[in-house]
Amino acid sequence: MATDHIDTRLLEELTEQSQDLNSDAVRITTGALGDFTEVSQEQRQSRRWWQRGGAVAGVAGAAAVLTQLRATAATSSNDVMALQTAASIENLAISVYRTAAGLPFIKDGNKTIAAFIAKTTTQHQAHAKAFNAAATQAGGKAQTAPDAKYAAVVQKALPKIKTPADVVQLAITLEDVAAQTYAKNVAQVSSTQLRRLFASVAPVEAQHRATLLAVQALLAGSLGDLVAIPTNAAKLPSAAGSVGFPAAFYPTRSASPITEGAVK
């Protein structure tokens, strides 16, 4: 087995780098407090029953990511393109969820589905903000447009949307594209901060998809009354326990290429 020997020169270099990072971190953390306060106020103002318990962690998570972003220095144009593409996917998701929220059968339908749409919209807004913050800090432009490829898919699907199940199906598609893209981006970007950013968002999109898959199964089984928080776990069909996570490893074959939503 190979034995590692300590390289004292390297150690000195690392120590110096560490001191520089510490100085930067103090400055960055001070700046991030402003963002933290802003996010906290927004969260407090829109706090609802479904946010209990998770809000504090959510704000802390957002603040941590924003803090990280202040320290992010995307070092390649590929990083910027990946961030812009991610923002474009988020922009599209926000647009779709906002449109869905206004549909009569959502607005006046199942309250839990409506609440999920509202909360998920705010989460995608936080993601878009984080991706664009990282892109602009790296010297790129913020992406304010939706992903063109999937915007076309949405445009084609919208006229056919007549029921909550149709909305759920479209949302599942978008959440899956987002999760697959970010899971792949984790191994594509060049800095640890960006890896952390993509890796902290991909599981959240996957959770949106898991929830929507469960909701889809319940709606398909005419069990819309079980789409509730709290639900009646005893009445959930067997399939509801597994339909939310169809694969042991999250696939990336449908991930969007990093250029797909890049600002031209």
Added chain:
Amino acid sequence: MTATRDEWDLPISEAQLTRLTRDMEAAHRETLPVMRAGAVDLAAEIRDRAAVGDGGPRNAGRRRFLIGAGAAATALALAACSGKDTSSAKSSATPSGSASAASSPYTGDLKVVALAVALENQAVGAYQAALGAAKAGKLGTVPPAVATFVTTAMAQHTDHAKAWNAVLTGAGKSAITGVPLSNQAATTAALGKAASVGDVAKLALELEDQAAQTYLFATYNVTSAAGIATAASIAPVEAMHAAILNFVLGQYPVPDDFLPTDKAANPALLTV
């Protein structure tokens, strides 16, 4: 058509259930070859690193980078993981655990891989124990969805453990078949006290959150590209398990805007 299972009417047909199950299994199987390839890549990278150690001056720069990255990862691991985990490790670690960890064969990225296997084995063991308790009637009536959740999640954790163990054996290390974690005794004790499905679900949620967050932590603390990709492909799945558990427990399924790391396992929990 409705079918009856355990005195409860399934509100979907056998055909629908069979189709859903078949689709799920197909999707699951589709991912396995990719994961095996990823495990082979990761093992090759680690073997390559071992070779770099004998590579002489030409490879010195790269070797230094790897050592530096490993040192940084270790420092971050110690600094970033939660205080709760640290105190837990201190309070329950055995002297032998500390001694063995000090001379661990699993170093650098392989330490994170070993931690991943241990966490997966811990989850598999917990779900097995839950099934045993359910069969013994200790948990009361088990909802069909919870039973399906446990068996499916357990199978996925088994696949995760196999993938990570393939990396260890590919790098010439021993596979980990047990749960060499200093918090295992506490986990086993908590499972033993579980008296309801809710108790088990809460404990399972803790394990799923811990796993998802540990993989998130791994994505920016391991140096191997294949290791990063593997962690990035498993973290979302553990998070999906957590989402369904939250739903079953009557809690909001997506509580965080960004996955945090406050519940990530500290590598110091590892006792090998």
